[in-house]
Amino acid sequence: MNIKFAILGFLSWRPFSGYDLKKIFAQSQSLYWSGNNNQIYRSLVQLHQEGLLESEIQLQENNPARKLYTITALGQSALREWLTSQPEPPQLRNxxxxxxxxxxxxxxxxxxxxxxxxxxxxxxxxxxxxxxxxxxxxxxxxxxxxxxxxxxxxxxxxxxxxxxxxxxxxxxxxxxxxxxxxxxxxxxxxxx
Amino acid sequence: MNIKFAILGFLSWRPFSGYDLKKIFAQSQSLYWSGNNNQIYRSLVQLHQEGLLESEIQLQENNPARKLYTITALGQSALREWLTSQPEPPQLRNxxxxxxxxxxxxxxxxxxxxxxxxxxxxxxxxxxxxxxxxxxxxxxxxxxxxxxxxxxxxxxxxxxxxxxxxxxxxxxxxxxxxxxxxxxxxxxxxxx
DNA sequence: GTTGCCATGTAAGGTGTTACATGATTTA
DNA sequence: TAAATCATGTAACACCTTACATGGCAAC
The missing domain is CATH 1.10.287 (Helix Hairpins)
Incomplete structure (x- = not known):
């Protein structure tokens, strides 16, 4: 499992930018990733290439433009498939x-x-x-x-x-x- | 934390070869690594370079030679230092x-x-x-x-x-x- | 004669981390 | 003037995994 499905999950709620997601991951503990840029921005690009996301550039005054990502129908069904897939046991690394x-x-x-x-x-x-x-x-x-x-x-x-x-x-x-x-x-x- | 201290730990019992360690890791669950060659053999080389291990080649009849690794005094003290170091909380990745x-x-x-x-x-x-x-x-x-x-x-x-x-x-x-x-x-x- | 054990090692790739780079705007 | 926030992205590296490569010997 990697972070991609967690990203798809959030985007199934509503569109977010990479920066939004980064903050969400950084805040959350249950989503145990560090919220580093590298992973999130690259995942978004990949998900986009796979056709699971659409992106749209939002221009703003006084602030840099943001790329809003929206989940596609393909993305929704990929998420749904993952949700019903065989759950992994917890990774115990102590x-x-x-x-x-x-x-x-x-x-x-x-x-x-x-x-x-x-x-x-x-x-x-x-x-x-x-x-x-x-x-x-x-x-x-x-x-x-x-x-x-x-x-x-x-x-x-x-x-x-x-x-x-x-x-x-x-x-x-x-x-x-x-x-x-x-x-x-x-x-x-x-x-x- | 990485696998090196676990290796040092085993070698503090008695000398082992890479192949021995590989089998030990593959068997054990608590030592949660997969026991793959790459990691073990490279760790052994690195520990050797750092002066924490000594190696000795054992020739055998009918079987390929094995490299027996022995912990050095430096290795022992490195292990001991790690044993008393601040414990990390468990990584919860579920x-x-x-x-x-x-x-x-x-x-x-x-x-x-x-x-x-x-x-x-x-x-x-x-x-x-x-x-x-x-x-x-x-x-x-x-x-x-x-x-x-x-x-x-x-x-x-x-x-x-x-x-x-x-x-x-x-x-x-x-x-x-x-x-x-x-x-x-x-x-x-x-x-x- | 293929499979499995002994024993070493390498290649390639996935996943994740910290730190750096840019550049404008707002706050202290 | 220094810093924090917004927003994007890259570089370098740590750790770990599966799979491959070699080569002799034993067992079925």
């Missing part, structure tokens, strides 16, 4: 798990600190996400059902972070069983 | 969420089918993961603490899939409230 895989080389304190820092990072991300959702999405939400979908998409993100947080808690409590065994020279202290 | 964002264009049946198919996909992935974990990991697990870490890494994957599954269930039950309202020609039914 660098931290790989860090953990060799974290037995750290002593108890270092490991505990790593987990605490990861937990803080997760909390921060959760906060950023909820804050971003609070200040309006660029989402017209024309029907109740669409509102429901968008609410659940946002909730998916929260749920993932919360799931991760509770996993970290479990891990920390599991690891407490081993504390004091890393430096076998020292004798064990009671739960420090 | 294409399905983007598919859902415009799924209001589908009718009730199509949408329900999409969710069912996604659920099946998740169950399948969960199964594949647990099956892969069941048949031995390439993990020596020298200490109890390391065993615990690897167990929790594997459990993280299960937890993520299960979290996703319960989210789909919730979504499906939410959507049942709207069924029958997709064709607006029909008159509106009670509470809206």
């Amino acid at each position: 660098t931290f798990l790989i860090q953990l895989a060799w974290a037995d080389q750290l002593d108890d304190k270092e490991l505990e600190k790593l987990l605490v820092v990861y937990e803080e990072e997760l909390k921060l991300q959760l906060l950023i996400h909820t804050e971003r959702e609070r200040r309006g999405s660029p989402n017209p939400a024309r029907t109740e059902r669409e509102k429901c979908l968008w609410r659940m998409i946002s909730q998916n993100w929260s749920a993932v972070y919360q799931n991760e947080l509770s996993w970290v808690h479990q891990l920390r409590s599991e690891l407490r069983k081993f504390s004091g065994q890393t430096e076998p020279k020292e004798r064990k202290k009671d739960h420090e | 294409t399905f969420l983007i598919q859902l964002a415009w799924a209001d264009q589908l009718d009730d049946k199509e949408l329900e089918k999409l969710l069912v198919v996604y659920e099946e996909e998740l169950k399948l992935q969960l199964l594949i993961h647990t099956e892969r974990e069941r048949r031995g990991s390439p993990n020596p697990a020298r200490t109890e603490r390391e065993k615990c870490l690897w167990r929790m890494i594997s459990q993280n994957w299960s937890a993520v899939y299960q979290n996703e599954l319960s989210w789909v269930h919730q979504l499906r039950s939410e959507l049942r409230k709207f069924s029958g309202q997709t064709e607006p020609k029909e008159r509106k039914k009670d509470h809206e």
